[in-house]
Amino acid sequence: MGYFDFKEIKYEGRNSKNPFSFKDYNKDEVILGKKMEDYLRFAVSWWHTLTALGTDPFGGPSMERSWITDDPIETAKRKIDAGIEFMQKLGIKYFCFHDRDLVEEGKTLAETNERLDIVSDYLASKLKGTDIKCLWGTANLFGNKRFVHGASTSCNADVFAYSCAQVKKAIEITKKLGGENYVFWGGREGYETLLNTDTEKELNHFAYFLKMAKDYANKIGFKGQFLIEPKPKEPTKHQYDFDTQTVLSFLRKYNLEKDFKMNIEANHATLAGHTFNHELNMARINGVLGSIDANQGDMLLGWDTDQFPTNIYDATLAMYEVIKNGGLHSGGLNFDAKVRRASFEADDLALAYIAGMDTFAKGLRIASKLYEDKVLENFIKERYSSYDSGIGKSIDDKKTSFEELEKYALAHDNIVNTSGRQEMLEAILNQYIYNN
Ligand code: XLS
Ligand code: CA
Ligand code: CA
16 A cells, blocks of 8 residues: 555656656766766655644644554654655655654663664665665754753753753664764754843854764764754844854864864845855865755745745756765765645655656756856856965965055056956856756
8 A cells, every 4th residue: 555646757948748757857867977867866855745734823734644643653663664665656765854754762871762763763664675875874863842041052951961861762763773974953042132142152052962963873883974954033132153164164173173073054134134155165165065955935925935946047057066075975965855845645755756856867967067068167267367476375375465465556556357248158157947
């Protein structure tokens, strides 16, 4: 018995009229020497795909999810069966989870942990013999009301302790499931008002919590990459992990920079007032581009709508950064995206993933052509060519001084600039989008 009606999804090419087919995602096609599926490493998010029921502040569940029952363990197991069926039919090889997506909390932490043992054993046994793997695990340190003041940044030491216990277990489970990464999204790690907050103390605690997590991972031999997922707002007004550059300066202050990379989410980048590719670029040039949460926000709404990515322009520029990063290595493209409340049938999930996978496949194809033809590279190289020789080279090589530069400037104050040609480059990008 299956939980979905749709059949295995195949690549049918751009002219197919079958909505249950890939138009661009052709998993075995080789792009820049790698199979598309190895470049993209798509992942299913356990929370949005198998757990969320479409509730919003105005109404209850809308989703038809036949795997949900009244029994938490039974539901957890059925979700695993449904998840594996879904991934196999779509040819997706990775999944991501929060501890609390796997199974609902029990009455005590001990009961919750027992439940997690049962369910993660079941999941591990079901994964055997499939080619499905865990991209990353994480702990939900935001949903329960105990986290009203934060988790590791709570004013309450008991909550700090609880958070550590929860993460300890989540790392153990991620290890058991062969997780290739472990994510920290600082859900409630931020604050609402300075009238009641000691930010310095909270940030010290946050750093200590991350350090202990890494120490524990090393102790038990968990080799997965640790990732921090920046987000500027929601739920708190001031989230401590605002964006990549903020997180980097935090990590550097506490000497944690060697142990963490970034999980960049598109919708979080735009909430921070950045483009998605800006965040990827900042992570890449600092050597910390770890993984991606592939989704998109809505231009007209100011919150985290977590929609399936369908914007080819953004996907192209994102994949351009990924290509320049030499791929995502142990990371992947996790669809941290939810179907709209009105797309309530189970098969809508498949249609949504198809849309997202095709968008990124298309983005990869366009970006690879742009990269191979070195269109932007050559333009950028030329734009900075004043640093290739003469005084520019001395600046680049850090072999000059204010005195020498003053002398130079006095003799060369008739400055000539060249055009940035932004509109021309945007038109060329459009040409690549139309032609590939
Ligand atoms: C919420 C975040 C969250 C993380 C994992 O906005 O995107 O889902 O990806 O905790
Ligand atoms: Ca996310
Ligand atoms: Ca989000």
